Amino acid sequence: MNTTQTLLNGKFSLEMQVYGSGEPLLYLHGAGGLMPVEPFLEELGKSFKVYAPQFPGYAESTGNENIDDVIDAALFYHELMDELGIPTANIVGHSMGGMLAAEVAALDVHRAKKLVLIAPAGFWIDETPIPDLFAAPLNAIAPMLFHDPKSPAAQMMTAIPTDFKALETMYVERVKRFATASKFLWPIPDRGLKKRAYRIAAPTLLIWGDDDKLISPVYAKEFTSRIRNSKLELIKNAGHMVMYEQQEALVGAIRNFLKG
Amino acid sequence: MKFTWFHLMPYRYLPEDFKEKYHSVWVDIPRDLYDPKVGHRLYNDYLDQLEYADAMGFDGLGVNEHHQNAYGLMPSPNIMAAALTRRTRNANLVVLGNSIALYNPPIRVAEEFAMLDVISGGRLIAGFPVGTSMDTNFCYGEVPATIREKYYEAHELIMKAWAAKDVFSFNGKYTKLRYVNLWPKPLQQPHPPVWIPGGGSVETYDFCADHNYQYSFLSYFGYIAGKKVADGYWDVMAKKGKELNPYSLGFAQVVAVSETDEQAEKDYAAHMDYFYNRCLHVYDGFADAPGYRTVKTIKAGMLGQVGDQAAMRREGLKWKDFLEQGYVIAGSPKTVRERLREAMKSLNCGHLMLLQQIGSMPPELVRKSTSLFATEVMPYMRDLWTGFEDKWSPKRDLPQADFAVPNPVHFEKRETNGHARVSAAATASAEVRSAK
Secondary structure, three states: EEEEEEEEEEEEEEEEEEEEEOOEEEEOOOOOOOOOOOEEEHOOOOOOEEEOOOOOOOOOEEEEHHOOOOHHHHHHHHHHHHHOOOEEEEEEEOHHHHHHHHHHHHOOOOEEOOOEEEOOOOOOOOOOOOHHHOOOHHHHHHHHOOOOOOOHHHHHOOOOOOOOHHHHHHHHHHHHHHHHHHHHHOOOOOOOOOOOOOOHHOOOOEEEOOOOOOOOOHHEEEEHHHOOEEEEEEOOOOOOOOHHHHHHHHHHHHHHHHHH | OOEEEEEOOOOOOOOOOOOHOOOOOOEEEEEEEEOOOHHHHHHHHHHHHHHHHHHOOOOOEOOOOOOOEEOOOOHHHHHHHHHHHHHHOOOOEEEOOOHHHOOOOHHHHHHHHHHHHHOOOOOOOOOOOOOHHHEEEEOOOOOOOOOHHHHHHHHHHHHHHHHOOOOOEEEOOOOOOEEOOOOOOOOOOOOOEEEEOOOEEEEEEEEHHOOOOOEEEOOOOOOHHHHHHHHHHHHHHHHHHOOOOOOHHHEEEEEOOHHHHHHHHHHHHHEEEEEEHHHHOOOOHHHHOOOOOHHHHHHOOOOOOOHHHHHHHOOOOEEEEEEEEOOOOEEEEEHHHHHHHHHHHHHHOOOEEEEEEEEEHHHHHHHHHHHHHHHHHHHHHHOEEEOOOOOOOOOOOOOOOOOOOOOOOOOOOOOEEEEEEOOOEHHHHHHOOOOO
């Protein structure tokens, strides 16, 4: 993996992780952003050249003030793809990134060669409300995001630093990330995808952890019923953060679908 | 020194075990805890109290806006201010204020404030808060990342609407209006004084300084903790070369007066406890949505007004601690005089906003504390800041002859739908002191 800094239109400066080689794959992260290294992307890098930008407002990426809504976000990704010389690519998105990936593919149907949406946001079902992650205290986050909140991965992802300076840094970073995410997700993550999802032309794989307590797998039908060439694959013993709980199964499913 | 008698209008009957049993006083408080029959009594008691404060010679009557909570029952403070226009004469109406980013279009605020100003004969002070995170983000669904931008735009529209000589168009990001044409316009020209209530966001200092608005620091931590914020404000004012006029700073303080210090504890301790432990029992997750406060404010080490951090600071505090740490100024008139003078001097504050009804405090105690303050404390503090001009209060230049007074009301005995109506006669004007 290497990290690059990409400038885009003088509006954005992007921190981007690039893994491996092969067919291009653009990865759109969720509301929590990318960890400094993402093992599951490293694994995908064995089959693909993975581009994983930190969204503007996340980590060292700037230009978040130029994005107000999902349309701006989708156009941002279109421009980035052109800039990277991959106007069409496999697109994989998780959670908020899944919602944005669907928008990228719906607004310009030529962008996605194939589309993988992992537990994507973008819809709201009154009977199955999505818990309010924004209002969750730090100690309530692991149970919301993980099948097994006691697992080492869950503990590491949601550890609360005891050192004050580290806590402040974590708090400020969380504020920056979630403030950006709130543009698409607050107070209810429905920004009109239901009107546009039918346009998605790329073969689409929905992946969901069977124990996702944040966005329930029942949301899958909102996508599969609208996207003509789509199917759902449930991954056992996984919550919302599928990649940290069932990396092998996830990577296998993505690889099979994109290579198939 | 000027004094505004400020009402939060809390629900006084939250259960004893509220803090232990219930999630939050704000946002998702169970609706069945509210009894509208009790509410009827409370609103009328509270209006009585504000009218009493007018009669006792306070300079201002304060009301404000909050949503979905038992801490303050005024989703629309303008309704309360409207009720006050008719039975008060002297005091200014300090609406502190309308959370202008929540009104669609925000011109609604320019209209309603203009109405209040005209009805009251030019007594309105217009407050423009951002609003708490509970109110704006959680109850009204505003995106935390953009609420401040929306707030600034709403402010620009309202001020333009008040100042405009002609119809104009407004092409904002959040509000687009082809025809803006404010009818009625405020009686105070070009506009009523503007006060900006803040809870410690550093951006607010600059905003007030740049527009010559009064900065009203609304804190529950009291004057000792509040000094950091006041100093921050005065630093900005000094750097910008502004006059350090005490009247450009307002400060809210819990104040309770009794015959003696001992009696004050007997009278008020339980009600303070109710206020700090029930009215302010806000679930931490609702206190500060990500993006509501700017990174700059967070890094400045500003303490949130509510939430776990604030609650932890208050944990285990007793009456004596509340007094010592300045959360509350209470005691005999002499004690209150001394502490308040010291407090106002240390803050360089010319507009004191007193919270004299607090928590579960019943009407008779409110009346006692208010009356003692008005007669035994206020007159002894009037000399503070005599060298300074208060440029942030209404000028009150409507000629006495033009000042409208409500007609006396006569209820006649009559039968309506079979129910006998009680006969009563009341003269509204007799209940308040004649105009200054």
